Each structure stands twice: as C-alpha cells, then as structure tokens.
Amino acid sequence: xxxxxxxxxxxxxxxxxxxxxxxxxxxxxxxxxxxxxxxxxxxxxxxxxxxxxxxxxxxxxxxxxxxxxxxxxxxxxxxxxxxxxxxxxxxxxxxxxxx
Numbered sequence: 040x041x042x043x044x045x046x047x048x049x050x051x052x053x054x055x056x057x058x059x060x061x062x063x064x065x066x067x068x069x070x071x072x073x074x075x076x077x078x079x080x081x082x083x084x085x086x087x088x089x090x091x092x093x094x095x096x097x098x099x100x101x102x103x104x105x106x107x108x109x110x111x112x113x114x115x116x117x118x119x120x121x122x123x124x125x126x127x128x129x130x131x132x133x134x135x136x137x138x
Contacts, residue, residue: 040088044081051077 051073059069 040085044085047081048077 054076055069055073058064058072059066
C-alpha cells in the first residue's frame with residue numbers, strides 16, 4: 040500500500056514541478072495540482088484502505104476490555120490508600136473502664 044502512495048506522490052510532484060517550470064504555468068497552479076491530484080485523493084484512499092485495520096484494532100481493544108476480571112471489593116481502588124476493611128470482620132475497639 041505504501042509503495043503505491045509513494046509512487047503516486049512522486050508522479051504528482053513531477054506534474055507540479057512541470058507546471059511551475061512551464062512558461063504558461065504558475066506556482067499557484069503547481070500547488071493546486073499537488074493538492075487536488077495528490078494530497079486530497081490519497082487521503083481518501085488511505086482512509087478507506089485503513090478501515091479494516093481500524094475495525095480489527097477496535098475489536099481487539101473490546102476483547103481485551105471484556106477479558107479483564109471484574110473489580111472486586113478486596114482490591115484497592117488505585118487511589119494510593121489501603122483498602123478499607125469490612126466492618127463485619129474488624130474487631131471492636133476495647134472499651135475503657137470507668138474509675
């Protein structure tokens with residue numbers, strides 16, 4: 040795919056050089072030739088040809104997200120603090136005796 044893109048850009052660049060160097064040609068005509076015959080069509084073609092790769096990447100990212108285990112309450116929440124202990128498993132603090 041990239042070989043075709045490079046070859047087409049070379050051809051369009053040569054067309055632009057000939058347009059600019061021609062006695063009847065202008066630099067503005069060379070720039071418009073390069074943009075309208077080179078950059079615009081190639082951007083459309085590259086976008087269309089990359090559709091399959093984008094679809095595969097999206098499916099791989101979705102599969103990776105589904106493969107991650109569900110977050111449980113025993114894991115920290117990535118805030119840097121220790122996870123809170125469950126109140127049912129925490130022993131009660133000893134009571135002080137009154138004198």
